[in-house]
Amino acid sequence: MSDTATLTRKADFPGLLTPDGAPWHYLDTAATAQKPQAVIDAMSRAMGRDYATVHRGVYSRSAMMTQGYEAARRRVADFTGAQSENEIVFVRGATEAINLVAASWGMTRLTEGDRIVLSTLEHHSNIVPWQMVAERTGAQIDVCPLTENGCIDLGALEAMIGPRTKLVALAHVSNVLGSVLDARKAADLAHSVGAKILLDGCQAAPRMTLDMKALDCDFYAFSGHKLYGPTGIGVLWAREDILDSMPPWQGGGAMIDKVSFEGTTYAPPPQRFEAGTPMITEAIALHAAIDYVAAQDPDKLYEHENGLARKLREELRRTNAVTLFGPEESAGIVSFALEGVHPHDLGTILDEENVAIRAGHHCAQPLMEHLGVPATARASFGLYSDENDIAALMRGIERTRRIFG
Template sequence: MMTTVLTRPLDTLADFPAIPFGWAYLDTAATAQKPRPVIEAITRGYAQDYATVHRGVYARSADMTVAYERGRDRVAQFIGAGSPDEIIFVRGATEAINLVAQTWGQMNLKAGDRILLSTLEHHSNIVPWQLLRDRTGVQIDVAPLTADGRIDLDAVEAMLTPAHKLVALAHVSNVLGSVLDAKRAAALAHKVGAKLLLDGCQAVPRLPVDVAALDCDFYVFSGHKLYGPTGIGILWARPEILASMPPWQGGGAMIDKVTFEKTTYLPAPARFEAGTPHIVGVLGLHAAIDYVESIGLEAIHAHETALVKATRDALSAINSVTLFGPEDSAGIVSFAIEGVHPHDIGTILDEAQVAIRAGHHCAQPLMAHLGVDATARASFGVYNSEADVAALVKGIERVTRIFG
């Protein structure tokens, strides 16, 4: 039986209208539910305040432009950027990584250069680099993991050479919840003259992030995992890097002057934001950041750490359950039950009103490393409680009874 008591419980469930009483939503690593302030900001943006940005001279358009750019300011403050001009709005982390690969990568990498990834990367931090490899001839190396599922930075140090121009790593694993020592990763990359890109999708909802303190060169994340709307994400990069990167899409808003003979482009961030942006998505992201910071990332991390410990303690007492990842994983617990496919686990838990993720989690190379086709994954958010952990454990006990 589970006996762990949460040291810092959060009382936020009432803020999330899409979570009915008795439903244990444990799939926050895939996408977070939305609190009322985010829903209200989106509704107000469309129903009362809507207008285009950066174009209209009428009052409402000017007001919306101010609100939109205030969202950029808020993101910059949230991640410790030196200036709002370092913040590029994109559809999500996937688009952000593709943008870097197709601009900075295409310009700076060539045959003979190398990129270093790790075994636990999400497909979005693998496939764009493979596409670049196929175009340029750059080579990709893969760092191993430690026994408890962390990126092995000792191995990274041994693998890095001056031929490496980029290191791209997950700040927090979306499968194992393992947290990267990002400052050490930056020091190792910079020692050989490489840039460091961090995938922060699972980090920003649960850990304080300061890009200046981390000393990385690129940082990306998606708004929908941060309790914000889908279709909005962030690329941050050092200003001198952004200044050297060419545009990757052409259209309105990113131009200085267009003639049929020649076009000149605006500086960042406008250069990378062609077309009408996801205006209301930015308003929703602003509200999400305000919501998260009103609780406090330290409190969120403490809360999720307690839920992870409670879950791991309970599941480790069930002989047929295998747990993956480190004991101190950040908000995520992946597991398997002997003789039971994760999809069957997910289906039976759904009957008990417990929602988890079952599959390869867009991390097939990591699944191969773990020796499984898929895992079951419970991931926590600010709205979860020890009651959700109890419902998960009770459901897993039912799974083991059904499958003998």
């Protein structure tokens, strides 16, 4: 096997087998990652023998579960390079994280004529919340174009921002093209005009070492389920002073200091933004997922998946009927189109070969319009991927060409 296979841990992932025990070539990790047994076990224990509510109970199991829940917050703080665990807000996913920032920070900071800068390649979750804010506040959205190879054009960003720019919200890694943003340069540009910057880190968190101090961003969002953890939990990191200045987004239990009918005072962050019973078992399972990823040598995750993406692009180029999208160097994501075959048809035939890819617009319709296609086929790698998955994909593509030829 080549070096691109050195990180594979397929045996740790029960989901990588079909019901009859055959290999399942899972190439849809950008949508959601398969879960290692360690995460499944942690979730099972938390939902079973260890289960209790947190923060409220005086009995011993509740106290132990509270310790586990808050230990997960500290683990995420360490994973992100946060200055304090108070900068970590647990949410249902990156979509909720961005909506929280839009509703709490955006609705109270933006006014008519202010500018919000997005890019052509953003996921809908980093477009629609800002459109909603713009509709209600009178702020305007500017769209930063892409370079010819599918990266966010920071030269264009520098030219389009100005004193009325209040927020720049960009994907750290494109979920369609795998292109990687020079996040620190983007942050420096935003800060040069006094704007805040939010980074959508859904595709970066599973495969790149995070360091909020080095990135120098103001908000960072990612989902647990793409990081080999469970669905139903995500993370919003934000600077502690910014969180402290933001009003609550939702009201209810846990986010209060004192409640009376004469008025209510609120808890400090992060509790201020975690109304209601939290994602107890999900947080504990996310802790296990981060531990698992950390044990795989995080510095090599990007190298591993980038190498597989490069290998797949080389294989696809040998097929004259394939159009490739995005840069040559990508974070484990390859989008392509097969001439004369709709991506959904390709996906269906590949499924018969035990190969799973994603086909569609990938919640990035503006990018599809920019690319001039209604949809693409997307293969995305994880730490469990290897060249056998590429070989299975190519066999499926050849079969598809014969069927449609």
